[in-house]
Amino acid sequence: MNINKFQIELLQWYELNHRQLPWRLNKDPYRILVSEIMLQQTRVETVIPYYERFMNWFPTVKDFAEAEEEKILKSWEGLGYYSRVRNLHSAIKEVSEFYEGKIPNTKEDISKLKGIGPYTAGAVLSIAYDKPEPAVDGNVMRVYSRIFKIQEDIAKPATRKIFEKKVHDTISNEDPSTFNQALMELGALICTPTSPKCLICPINDQCQAFIEGIQDQLPIKTKMKKGKTIHYVSVVVENENGELLIQKRASKGLLAGLWEFPNYEIKESETQISTQLILDFEEQYNGKLIDIKPIGTVKHKFSHLTWEVQVFSAQVLQNVKEGLWVSEKELATYTLPIPVQKMYELYVYHK
């Protein structure tokens, strides 16, 4: 491999072919950091409108550091993996308090911030601060495993180090910012997980996998175990004023602090749902349900488990003391995770 030629061809390709994305307008480290956190486990097309709204709401470190939790969760509503925005908020508050509002520009300091792992640290240091640091994520591991025919299992955490070393040895010291972005862009547009576009790839003459015709066999990645399914019953309860009952989830764990309709975990085999529902509801909320109707099922996959929720609508006879009653207009101001939004859509459809 001629490293110099590889760098030049990759950088030239990027200059001519990269997409205009809102986080590429400038090298503001705060903007880069937010984009990298949003892009974790989320597609570029999905992120763009969220990112633009986020930057409208919180254009500076100070704006975001001082924002209320409800508003920061609302900014993330629908993106999932809410711990990302909570950690980002903690990190930015630290930046505001201890680093005079400037995202740290050393590996040691930036890595101390909450939620900043080696990939994000490398991405910010290289893209925003022009430091020759590797930023190795799944995309880069795929591209490098093919170019250099690296056959280690990328599902194993220890494998990342092998790729970090390889990027470290091959990164452009003159322009590490563009180099890392070019690798990411190549992975997104050309060296895709399935059917890589090798014939138009700028570095195909140096790619070991392409030369040997094994690009479809790399990277090596063992399959993750399938997560379990948890079954719930959830009920959209309406009172005589047309208000709906919502409750806040616990402050720790999955979807912490977000809002939902009352729900109960059930066993997969349970059948007498509506009877169980009435008993549970009456016990917990001290209110009587009438007109209970099944309105559908919502299935939602998280990274490690699946929810299967049987959804009911119901009226309540007397106003219950627990929980929060909101009009449908007010509901829009609360942060509802995607499965709860789907339950609400079922309710609206069956109204």
Ligand code: SF4
């Ligand atoms: S030649 Fe094919 S496999 Fe190799 S880097 Fe390019 S797109 Fe990926």
